[in-house]
Amino acid sequence: MTVAEQLDSVVGRVASVARRAGREPDSVQLVAVSKTFPADVIRSAIARGQRVFGENRVQEAQQKWPHLKAETAGIELHLIGPLQSNKAADAVALFDVIETVDREKIARVLSEETKRQGRSLRFYIQVNTGLEPQKAGIAPDETVEFVRFCNQELGMTVEGLMCIPPAAENPGPHFALLAKLAAECGLRRLSMGMSGDFETAIEFGATSVRVGSAIFGTR
């Protein structure tokens, strides 16, 4: 199948699970994860109507996206990978949504850069729902306080929570935990679910699913 056909198929699956869950199909945003794929492949998804994309590395995104954004109006680019402070200014200049705010230091730098550049980004807090030592993210029991800190003390626009469940576990309980934490924070948006589990994530209330290989192929 071509990228356009695989995109159509994922869009269709998102819509049918959403309907089955009693939700409007457009209540679930599809973030097409284009990391490692070249601009020409991404262009075929854009030509098919996709406008929201995710990349996990600032440097790689800088090589592809300024052109692609200039070619097509209405592109929304999400950073879904870890961010170092020394890349924060570049990230703020290029991305529209940063989904991986995971510690106080990066939150402070992002807040300052957003103001300095006069940009109006939206942010997600990444939660380490499995408390995995090698994985980024705020601990579940620190999430409510961290969201309050980012929104109220730093003046950021935190719109939701994001998680990447442990690869070897059933993702359902992690999605349920993220949904519960978001409710406690008064946040409505949940970025959860990838190629292998986005349908489950939608059943648990995902408002964004981040799908790469099911659209673009194996990396």
Ligand SMILES: *Cc1c(COP(=O)(O)O)cnc(C)c1O
């Ligand atoms: C790569 C990546 C995805 C997409 O993964 P697929 O399994 O290819 O759909 C989603 N979220 C994050 C954070 C990623 O790094």
